[in-house]
Amino acid sequence: MEMQQVRYFLALARTLNFTRAAEECHVTQPALTRSIKLLEDELGGALIRRERSHSHLTELGRRMQPMLQQCYDAAVSAK
Secondary structure, three states, X not given: OOHHHHHHHHHHHHXXXXXXXXXXXXXXXXXXXXXXXXXXXXXXXXXEEEOOOOEEEOHHHHHHHHXXXXXXXXXXXXO
């Protein structure tokens, strides 16, 4: 798991929109999507349920969000 994947997931969890999350993270939407897919593969399940106009956090996504936020905040604080 890389910190950029965590940052991308947190942006996606906030916006629930791949395009807006990519813009917020200053990356292309395909790059953000690939990174989220790799994170999902590593964690063993879908974090986001993708629908045409809406995306929702899955149960795993909701459970992981506070832990990943804490991890990200600690890394930023240590920096």
